[in-house]
Amino acid sequence: MLDGYLPAKLSEALDMMAECDCIPFAGGTDLMVQHARGSGVRPCFDKTLLFVSALKELKTFDLMGKTLRIGAAVTLSELLENAATPQIFKEILRQMAAAPTRHMATLAGNICNASPAGDTLPYLYAMDAEVILQSRNETRVLPVADFITAPKRTQRKNDELLTGIRIPAAEFNVESYRKLGQRKGMSLTKASFLGLASTANGRIEDIRIALGSVAPHIVRSRKIESKLTGKNIKDIPGILQELQKDYSALIRPIDDARSTAAYRKQVSLRLIRDFLINCMLKKIP
Helix, strand or coil, X not given: CCCEECCCXXXXXXXXXXXXXXXXXXXXXXXXXXXXXXXCCCCCCCCEEEECCCCHHHCCEEEECCEEEEECCCEHHHHHHCCCCCHHHHHHHHCCCCHHHHCCCEHHHHHHHCCCCCCCHHHHHHCCCEEEEECCCCEEEEEHHHHEEECXXXXXXCCCEEEEEEEECCCCCEEEEEEECCCCCCCCCCEEEEEEEEEECCEEEEEEEEEECCCCCCECCHXXXXXXXXXXXXXXXXXXXXXXXXXXXXXXXXXXXXXCHHHHHHHHHHHHHHHHHHHHHCCCC
């Protein structure tokens, strides 16, 4: 059993955040691992826990205009089951952990964990998603890419609670997601790739590429994407080598227990190449 506060409404939670140094706790799937002390031993938390998973204000999920709004206590399973969740995002969610974990884990938790290997982050970066941060006296909105400042570090203040995520809607006719791990589920990511493109009349109208677990942060370059936007897809072979060189400078993986830096870099550049070639073919195998 874990000790902490169980507020009845969001305003109570924000008051508690203002008055004491708390750890917000929704699904706890990352927190329980981080504070584990071994099998059968109670986890050790150095701060008071604030249990927020039951707050109805954080369980909202709606499409407002062209923006998907997701409450911080909405679970990954609930995202998977909702018809408004884009199919490519559902594919990412299906490859996260196992069903029991998805029943507890939240999108907000994956963001606040701030790991370069976070499975949802390439999608959130590519879609220019934003987080809503609330304190007792203030509400702030930040792009996810600005909210996460370094591995395991964010801009959340001690008295703030991440209460929601906003994802602008966009349509793409070429989509590709690849997660490389030891197995399909319950596997830490060696490298991940997300490619989204909208093509029409033989030209690239919009393109977004994001990679995870291959640098201290999610790799996405608007500058490189701008080189492709407006291009005739027949011109891609002529600039493919230049594009891979540009991305190679940004991809800075490490060696660890999951994989080698050399493998991560090689496979990432291959996935970028394959995606761009498939933009020409307008299909993803």
